[in-house]
Amino acid sequence: MSAIRPAAVVVLAAGEGTRMKSARPKVLHDICGRSLVGHVVAASRELAPEHLVVVVGHGRERVVEHLAALDAEVRTAVQHEQRGTGHAVRTALEALAAEGVKPAGTVVVTCGDTPLLTGGTLARLAATHAGEGNAVTVLSAEVPDATGYGRIVRGEDGSVTAIVEHKDATEEQRALREINSGVFAFDGHLLAEALGRLSTDNSQGEEYLTDVLGILRADGHRVGACVAEDHREIVGINNRVQLAEARRLLNDRLLERAMLDGVTVVDPASTWLDATVTYEPDAVVHPGTQLLGSTHLGAGCEVGPNCRLTDTRVGAGAVVVNAVADSAEIGPGASVGPYAYLRPGTRLGPTSKAGTFVEMKNAEIGEGTKVPHLSYVGDATIGEYTNIGAASVFVNYDGVNKHHTTIGSHCKTGSDNMFVAPVTVGDGAYTAAGSVITKDVPPGALAVARGQQRNIPGWVARKRPGSAAARAAQVAEEREGNGPVTGG
Numbered sequence: 001m002s003a004i005r006p007a008a009v010v011v012l013a014a015g016e017g018t019r020m021k022s023a024r025p026k027v028l029h030d031i032c033g034r035s036l037v038g039h040v041v042a043a044s045r046e047l048a049p050e051h052l053v054v055v056v057g058h059g060r061e062r063v064v065e066h067l068a069a070l071d072a073e074v075r076t077a078v079q080h081e082q083r084g085t086g087h088a089v090r091t092a093l094e095a096l097a098a099e100g101v102k103p104a105g106t107v108v109v110t111c112g113d114t115p116l117l118t119g120g121t122l123a124r125l126a127a128t129h130a131g132e133g134n135a136v137t138v139l140s141a142e143v144p145d146a147t148g149y150g151r152i153v154r155g156e157d158g159s160v161t162a163i164v165e166h167k168d169a170t171e172e173q174r175a176l177r178e179i180n181s182g183v184f185a186f187d188g189h190l191l192a193e194a195l196g197r198l199s200t201d202n203s204q205g206e207e208y209l210t211d212v213l214g215i216l217r218a219d220g221h222r223v224g225a226c227v228a229e230d231h232r233e234i235v236g237i238n239n240r241v242q243l244a245e246a247r248r249l250l251n252d253r254l255l256e257r258a259m260l261d262g263v264t265v266v267d268p269a270s271t272w273l274d275a276t277v278t279y280e281p282d283a284v285v286h287p288g289t290q291l292l293g294s295t296h297l298g299a300g301c302e303v304g305p306n307c308r309l310t311d312t313r314v315g316a317g318a319v320v321v322n323a324v325a326d327s328a329e330i331g332p333g334a335s336v337g338p339y340a341y342l343r344p345g346t347r348l349g350p351t352s353k354a355g356t357f358v359e360m361k362n363a364e365i366g367e368g369t370k371v372p373h374l375s376y377v378g379d380a381t382i383g384e385y386t387n388i389g390a391a392s393v394f395v396n397y398d399g400v401n402k403h404h405t406t407i408g409s410h411c412k413t414g415s416d417n418m419f420v421a422p423v424t425v426g427d428g429a430y431t432a433a434g435s436v437i438t439k440d441v442p443p444g445a446l447a448v449a450r451g452q453q454r455n456i457p458g459w460v461a462r463k464r465p466g467s468a469a470a471r472a473a474q475v476a477e478e479r480e481g482n483g484p485v486t487g488g
Contacts, residue, residue, distance in 0.1 A: 002021070003048065003123060003127070004047075004106060004123070004126040004127050004129070004130045005048050005049065005105075006047055006048055006049040006050070006105065006106040006107060006108045006126055006185075006226060006466070007049070007050050007051065007054070007103035007104060007105035007106055007107055007188050008050060008051040008052070008053060008092075008096065008101075008103040008107045008108070008188065009038065009044040009047060009049040009051075009052050009107075009108045009109075009110065009113070009122075010053050010054075010055065010089055010092040010093075010107065010108070010109045010110070010174060011040050011041065011044060011052070011053070011054040011055065011110055011112050012085060012088050012089070012109065012110070012111050012112055013027045013037050013040075013054050013055060013056055013057075013063060013111075013112030013113075014055050014057025014058060014060075014079040014082055014088055015027075015057065015058060015082065015113075016057075016058040016059075016082075016415055017058070017238065017415060019238045019239040020238070020239060020240060020243075021239075021240075021402075023227075024059070024062075024075045025058055025059030025062055026058075026113060026237070026238075027063060027112040027113055027462055028059070028062060028063060028066055028145070029237070029243060030225045030476050031115050031237075031243060031246060031247045031250060032115075032247060032250045032251055032254060032272075032273070032274050032275050032311075033274025033275045033277070033292060033293060034114060034115070034275055034276070035066060036114075036115050036272075037054065037063070037066075037112040037114035038070055038115075039112070039114075039116075039117075039189060039250075039275070040110060040112050040113075040114060040115065040117065041067070041070060041071055041074060041092050041278070042119070042275075042377055043053070043110075043117055043118055043119040043121075043122055044108070044110065044119070044122065045058060045071070045119070045133045045392075046118075046119025046120070046122070046123065046277050046463045047119060047122055047123055047126060047232075047276065047411035048321065048482050049106065049108070050103070050105075051075065051096060051101060051103065052071070052073065052074050052075065052322035053074075053075045053076070053077055053080070053095060053096060054067055054074055054075070054076050054077070054090040054112065055077050055078075055079050055088045055089070055091055055092050056076050056077070056078055056079070057079040057080070057081075057082055057088075058082070059228065059340045060076075060078055062270065063076075064076050067126060068084045071115065075095065075096070075099075075195065076095075077091045077092045077094070077095035077096075077170070078091070078107040080142075081129045083200070083205075083207060084198075084200075084204070084207040084209070084211065085182075085206075085207070085208060085209035085210075086195055086198045086206075086207030086208050086209040086211060087181075087198075087206065087207040088209075089148075089191070089195060089209055090195040090207070091194075091199075091398070092452060093107075093191075093195070094280065096284060102188075102192070103188035103192075104188050105186040105188055105348075106126050106130060106185050106186070106187070106188065107185070107187075107191055108125065108126060108183075108184070108185050109183065109184045109185075109186065109209065109476050110122065110182075110183045111182050111183065111236060113236045113237045113238070113479070114152070114181075114183070114233070114234060114235065114236050114237075115237065115246055115250060116232055116233045116235055116246055116249060116250055116253075116316045117183070117233050117234065118233060119481070120466075121139070121228050121233055122139075122183075122231070123214070124228040124229075124286045125137060125139045125183065125185050125226045126185050128185075128224065128226040129185035129226070131222070132222065132224045132301050133222065134159075134185075134187075134211065134221075134222050134223060134224040135187050135190050135217075135219075135221030135222060135223060136184055136185065136187070136188070136190075136191070136213055136216055136221075136223050136224075137185045137223075137224045137225060137226055138152065138160055138163070138180055138181070138183075138184055138213070138223070138224070138225045138226070139181045139183035139184065139185075139225075139226055139228060139229065139234065139272075140152045140178050140180060140181060140225045140226065140227050141179055141181055141227060141228040141230075141231035141233070141234045142177045142178050142179075142231060143177055143179055143231045144177070144231075145403040146174070146177050146178075146179050147166065147200075147208070147288075148166050149166060149179035149180065150163045150164060150165045150166065150179060150180040150210070151163070151164050151166070151169055151174070151176040151178065151179060151180075152172050152174070152176065152178040152179060152225055152398075153173060154178075154182060154225070158224070159223055160213065160223040160225050161217070161223075162214075162482055163180045163185050163210055163213060165289055167409075167468070169352060171250075172218075178225070178227065180210070181228065182234075182236070183234065183276065184209070185226075186212070187221075188206075189261065190221065191212065191430075192431055194212045194215045194216055194219075195207075195212065196311045197215055198211055198215075199211070200214070207372065209282070209360055222331050232249055235249075236252025237435055238252065241350070242261070245468075246344055250275070251272055251273060252268065254274075254275060254277075255268045255273055256269060258277075258279055261279065262281030262282060262283075263279050263281070263283045263284075263285060263297070263436050264280075264282070264283070264284045264285065264329040265288050266284070266285065266287055266304075267286075267287035267288075270287045270289075271285055271289050271290075271292070271304075272289070272290045272292075273291050274291060274293060274295070275290045276293060276294055277291045277292070277293070277295045277296070277297075278294075278295075278296045278297070279296065279297040279326055280297060280298055280299040280300075280409045281299055281315070282299050282300045283297035283298075283299065283300065283301050283303070283314075284297065284301070284302045284400075285297070285304055286302065286303065286304030286305040286307075287302050287304060287305045287306075287310075288304060288305045288306040288307075289303055289304035289305065289306065289307045290307070290308045290309070291303070291309055292308070292309065292310040292311070293310045293311040293312075293330070294480070295310065295312050295313070295314070296312075296314065297312075298312045298314055298315045298316035298317070298332065299316045299317075300316050300317045300349045301314045301315065301316060301317060301318045301319070301320070302318075302319045302320070302321075303320045303426055304320070304321070305321070305322065306322045307320055307321070307322065307323050307324070307325075308323075308324045308325075309323075309325045310325070310326045311326065311327045312325040312326065312328045312329070312330065312342070313326065313328075313329045313330065314330045315329075315330055315331045315332035315333065315334060315350070316332045316333070316457065317332055317333045318330045318331065318333060318334045318335070318336070319330060319334075319335050319336070320336040320337060321336065321337035321338045322337045322338035322339050322340075323336045323337035323338070323339070323340040323341070324340075324341050324342070325340075325342035326343055326344055327343075327345065327346075328342035328343070328344070328345075328346040328347070328348070328360075329346070329347040329348065329350070330342070330348045331347075331348050331349045331352060331367070332350045332351075333350050333351040334348045334350065334351060334352045334353065334354075335352075335353040335354070335355070336348070336353075336354045336356070337356065338356055339356055339357050340354045340355065340356070340357070340358045340359070341359040341360070341379065342354060342359075342360050343361035343362070344359060344361065344362065344374055345362035345363070346360040346361060346362065346363050346364075346365075347363070347364045347365065348365045349364075349365055349367040349368070349369065349384070350367045350368070351367060351368050352365045352366065352367060352368060352369045353369070353370040353371065354371050354374040354376070355371060355373045356371070356373045357373055357374045357375075358371050358372075358373060358375050358376075358377070359376045359378075360376075360377045360378070361374075361377075361378040361379070361380050362378060362380075363377045363379070363380045363382070363394075364380070364381045364382070365377075365380070365382050366382055366383045366384035366385070366386065366409060367384045367385070367386040368384055369382050369383065369384060369385060369386045369387070369388075370386075370387050370388065371388040371392075372387075372388070372390065373390050373391075374390050374391045375388055375390065375391060375392040375393065376392075376393045376394060377392075377394050378394050378396040378397075378398055378402075378406065379394065379396040379402050379403065379404050379405065379409070379421065380394050380403075380404065380405040380406070380421075381404070381405075381406045382406075382407040382411075383407065383409030383411070383427065384409040384410070385409060385410050386407055386408070386409060386410060386411040386412070386413070387411070387412050387413070388407070388413050388417075388435065389412075389413050389414045389415035389416070389417060389431075390415045390416070391415055391416045391417075392413060392415070392416070392417045392418075392419070393417075393418050393419070395418050395419060395421060396421045396422065401440070402421075403421035404421055405419045405421040405422065405423055405424075406423075406424040406425070407419070407424075407429035408425055408426045408428065408429065408443065409427050409428070410427060411425055411426075411427065411428065411429050411430070411431075412430045412431075413431045414430075414431050414433030414434065414435060415434070416432045416433055416434045417431050417433070417435050417436075417437060418435075418436040418437065419437045419440045420436065420437065422442070423437055423438065423439065423440060423441075424440045425437065425440070425441040425447070425460045426440075426441055426442050426443030426444065426445070427439045427443045427460075428444045429444060429445050429447065430445075430446045430447070431446070431447045431448075431449075432447065432449075434448065434450045435448060435449040435450050436449050436450070437449055460473050461473065461474070
């Protein structure tokens, strides 16, 4: 079927979602890197509609703010009172009409709590609608167990003659497995006219969108249905159990796509992937790994086990093990971990290293430079092929302001160094172990900033008599032939 560009897509997202038992509006709950409504907006955008309108109601300020950050071109229409799905769609069309827009082509209506629904399925719905010349086309699905769902009743020509709710269905109708998803494609002109004829003469006192189907059929128009290829796509989220189930399904879908695109996922059951993550072939993801946000995996890199990367770019051939990274850049061939923490603003150059128990923040590390273990590097620039000794701390905070440290290229800094910012160590310089560097070090110099060692003989015997240390010292002294040292 050829692609059909809808005149409008309307997303219904005004409900409260009381079963979520949350202060957050239901459609803003997260699943695989997007909100529920965010997934629906992304799927709707694949149709390239002329207009995209989200109907908001409960928690509308938060939902409107979220949508504005998500997609600046999304329009919102406020349903001040939740008076049914028909009323919600009418609210959307009235909002468009206020801007001089009266959709005359296909209008797709979908729900803001169906994150598994794909753009491909919506495109098939729109194409079926146009191809069959329907006034309205229902997205349906054939499910293993249709209990509780509205059944699709078809005529001999395949058209939809009715949608019958489970409680009102006959035994013959209850045997049907094709159900209504609540997603539709309408002829825009006929929809607008039929919405004005909806009644609230029902037990809920609401305007039901499904009543439009009966109105249009009574007017002699054809009502059709398009069956979703995967019935799980139409699942709506009403509570946190369903949220978790949908997250698992969506994650499986995302992982399958990644593997088919050339990524090795060693253990899909323990690997989590956001919809916004990208990757290149031959990347390897080990168990217990979460890839979140805009994270990107370069070709041939290895991530995991037990990593959590958020908005982080991993270069080709890099290795990241047992690490947490947030808004960091890991260069090609770089090594991270185990047990490293890369905070926002960290940029590791090619073949560099952030090793065991290393934390970095707002730090730029040059090519080939190594920070092997037990160190904190914050607000710093380190040049190329420098080695930072174990247990080094970049002392960047004076209690009020953060300050910057610069270490040059081809430097060797000793273990247990403190670099008290602001300070600069020139290219090719060395610093001695145990130094506290408070002044700039010229290129090629050796900086020594520590007190002279002095030994006080007999201190343990005098100050800790009878202790295990005193006895051990006495034995050692007697073994060496010096006799006990008691001090004077």
